[in-house]
Amino acid sequence: MSDQPSIETALSPSGMLFATACYLCWGIVPIYWKEIPGIPAEEVLIPRILWTLVLLLIVSRARGQMADTWAARGRAWGWTLIAAFLLAGNWCLFIYAVQADRVLATSLGYYINPLMSILLGLLILGERLNLTQAIAVAIAALGVATLAIREGHLPWISLALATTFALYGLIHKIHPQPSLAGLTREMLVLAPATLGVLAFLSTRPSSALVDASLADHAFLSLSAIVTAGPLLLFHAATRRLPLVAVGMFQYIAPTITLVLAISIYGEAFTPAHATGFGLVWAGLVLFTLDSVRRAGAKRLSRRSKFDRP
Numbered sequence: 062m063s064d065q066p067s068i069e070t071a072l073s074p075s076g077m078l079f080a081t082a083c084y085l086c087w088g089i090v091p092i093y094w095k096e097i098p099g100i101p102a103e104e105v106l107i108p109r110i111l112w113t114l115v116l117l118l119i120v121s122r123a124r125g126q127m128a129d130t131w132a133a134r135g136r137a138w139g140w141t142l143i144a145a146f147l148l149a150g151n152w153c154l155f156i157y158a159v160q161a162d163r164v165l166a167t168s169l170g171y172y173i174n175p176l177m178s179i180l181l182g183l184l185i186l187g188e189r190l191n192l193t194q195a196i197a198v199a200i201a202a203l204g205v206a207t208l209a210i211r212e213g214h215l216p217w218i219s220l221a222l223a224t225t226f227a228l229y230g231l232i233h234k235i236h237p238q239p240s241l242a243g244l245t246r247e248m249l250v251l252a253p254a255t256l257g258v259l260a261f262l263s264t265r266p267s268s269a270l271v272d273a274s275l276a277d278h279a280f281l282s283l284s285a286i287v288t289a290g291p292l293l294l295f296h297a298a299t300r301r302l303p304l305v306a307v308g309m310f311q312y313i314a315p316t317i318t319l320v321l322a323i324s325i326y327g328e329a330f331t332p333a334h335a336t337g338f339g340l341v342w343a344g345l346v347l348f349t350l351d352s353v354r355r356a357g358a359k360r361l362s363r364r365s366k367f368d369r370p
Contacts, residue, residue: 076301080310083294088317091167093287094159095326097280102157104262104270105281109152110255112285114248120289121245129242130249137236138246144232145247151225152288158218164322165334170222171315172205172341177227178307186234188303191355197348201312204340211333230307233299240296244289306352312345 097105121127133141158167179198182188190198209216238246262268273281299307319338322328 073301076298076306077310079294080298080302080307081313083291083298084310084313085317086291086294087314089321090287090291091159091164091318091321093283094156097277098160100269100273100277102153102160104268105156106149106153107255107259107270108278108281109284109288110149110248110251112282113288114245114252116285116289117241117245117248121241124241126239126241129239130245132242133238133246137238138250140232140236141243141246142250144229145250147225147229147232148247149251151222151229154218154221154225158222162326162328163218164318164326165328166216166218167222168315168318168322169205169208169216170219171311171318172208173219173223174226175311176202176205177223178230178311181227181231182303185231191351193351194348197344197351199344200347201341201344204337204344207333207340208337211331211337230299233296237300238296240293240300243296244292312341316342
């Protein structure tokens, strides 16, 4: 008998709560980045990284966990570096897309992302789907395909967002780290390059970031909270759930983003969007109902074993 993990063996309530809260936060985050259109994404990334690092160091100190940040050995720092650069690339592209009025492209990217996560979970981690879950994923994939075909060309922003974050999640599944210490390490390894870019910008005749007002810098400092909160929840979720389940919860965020793009930012919503949206949610509902049913059956089975005389 195979000893590979099955999706219904690890659907912890706390993991599902962390995943839901994480993706709710990520769903509304375009509202924040829309408020700083005057500074290009690659420059916005600098205060985002540095302020996030400051916040995490303060939290680590307050919780007495500074030692955990430095406890990793050499190989762990190598994986941290890879994860950090994947995360920074994902951040920069997301901010660019939001500022360029491509919020729907980010939504499509994060519809594709769960499929990427599921694919990586199946191929690399050996996670398995039962028949109902496989059908649910196929329905969701059909919805994503509908959304992609509607674009009429290769959706490079969407694919890049999906790929970078799916790989980031995979690294954290294979090499789990404490949530706070792991994220702090990632900001630490990004800090030298970030400070170097900031020093370079300071030598240029003009830079939107360097020349920004005090109010703009104060607003950018809030990016630490916008960034660290959902990521800590994401780390906690990946440690408690199979990657397949994490991937399916991800549909919460792009659905919220899709609503924002249409209702607040006036991006077009076509019949193709409606079809894709409906298929994705049909797959998600089917997958979730099956997972909850199986988790309940598992608990009843274990309880009945203890109840036997």
